[in-house]
Amino acid sequence: MTYSTEDTQWIQSQLNTSVVGSQIEAYDSIDSTNDHLKGSLAGDIAEGTVILADTQTHGKGRLGRDWYSEKGVGIYLSVLLKPALPSKLIPQITLIAGLAAVEAVNGFSQARAFLKWPNDIFLNHKKVGGILSENHQEEEHSGVILGIGLNINHTGFPEPLKTIATSLAIENGAPVDRLPIIASFLNRLDRHYQAFLASGLQPFLIPWTQNSEMFDKRITVTRGPQTYTGTAQKIDSEGRLVVLLESGEEIALDSGEVTLKE
Numbered sequence: 001m002t003y004s005t006e007d008t009q010w011i012q013s014q015l016n017t018s019v020v021g022s023q024i025e026a027y028d029s030i031d032s033t034n035d036h037l038k039g040s041l042a043g044d045i046a047e048g049t050v051i052l053a054d055t056q057t058h059g060k061g062r063l064g065r066d067w068y069s070e071k072g073v074g075i076y077l078s079v080l081l082k083p084a085l086p087s088k089l090i091p092q093i094t095l096i097a098g099l100a101a102v103e104a105v106n107g108f109s110q111a112r113a114f115l116k117w118p119n120d121i122f123l124n125h126k127k128v129g130g131i132l133s134e135n136h137q138e139e140e141h142s143g144v145i146l147g148i149g150l151n152i153n154h155t156g157f158p159e160p161l162k163t164i165a166t167s168l169a170i171e172n173g174a175p176v177d178r179l180p181i182i183a184s185f186l187n188r189l190d191r192h193y194q195a196f197l198a199s200g201l202q203p204f205l206i207p208w209t210q211n212s213e214m215f216d217k218r219i220t221v222t223r224g225p226q227t228y229t230g231t232a233q234k235i236d237s238e239g240r241l242v243v244l245l246e247s248g249e250e251i252a253l254d255s256g257e258v259t260l261k262e
């Protein structure tokens with residue numbers, strides 16, 4: 001189902017935000033909501049602008065993967081933020097966006113969804129959503145593009161996603177309205193973003209950890225050609241994943257792909 005003007009007006013009417021959702025643009029089909037925002041950076045585009053798409057022809061995932069964007073059943077959106085922060089702090093915004101996303105999903109899910117570092121959302125041990133944040137810092141055309149994909153009303157997935165992906169409708173056993181989830185995510189993102197700008201990542205470390213089920217579990221982290229196996233300890237004050245390796249050494253990783261071993 002395509003987003004109508006009434007749909008975007010309804011979302012806007014539900015927002016109680018200072019930045020996020022300043023503008024909402026909805027499209028039937030777009031290459032990638034992230035790329036669309038990137039293409040608009042050179043223009044006079046307002047912070048908080050949201051691009052929504054009913055489907056994407058080239059939806060992008062992390063690590064150069066594609067994001068499966070079946071028409072009418074998922075949430076595919078991007079938000080433009082313009083934080084006046086040193087670039088080393090920018091990846092932390094992805095963590096707070098993940099928290100906003102898992103909280104929004106949990107408002108509509110029967111089973112509890114969890115975060116997997118850095119920003120995957122899992123439901124019943126399958127991936128239900130993810131975040132791709134892209135930081136563009138080019139003189140006047142700078143901005144952080146936060147893209148979120150959530151599987152909402154998919155009834156199935158093609159190979160090879162079949163065994164690793166799920167949707168809210170599959171797990172709930174009933175379809176779910178996308179609009180209130182979008183509004184909930186945008187409201188939470190705005191609230192978290194304001195708190196992050198004021199106080200940094202520290203206030204989010206406990207809520208983030210409480211919304212994840214990976215801690216104290218055995219994990220493997222793959223980063224390029226390297227693989228680390230150990231126990232997930234915590235997220236440190238910089239948002240890095242701290243892993244106690246089997247050798248007894250503790251390392252803090254700022255990127256990587258985590259697999260739970262049990």
Ligand code: BTN
Pocket residue numbers: 031032033034035056058059060061062063065067075076077078119120129130131132147148149150
């Ligand atoms: C991941 O790999 O987990 C991140 C997936 C992010 C997908 C979303 S869908 C909306 C936005 N536009 C894109 O092209 N990707 C993100």
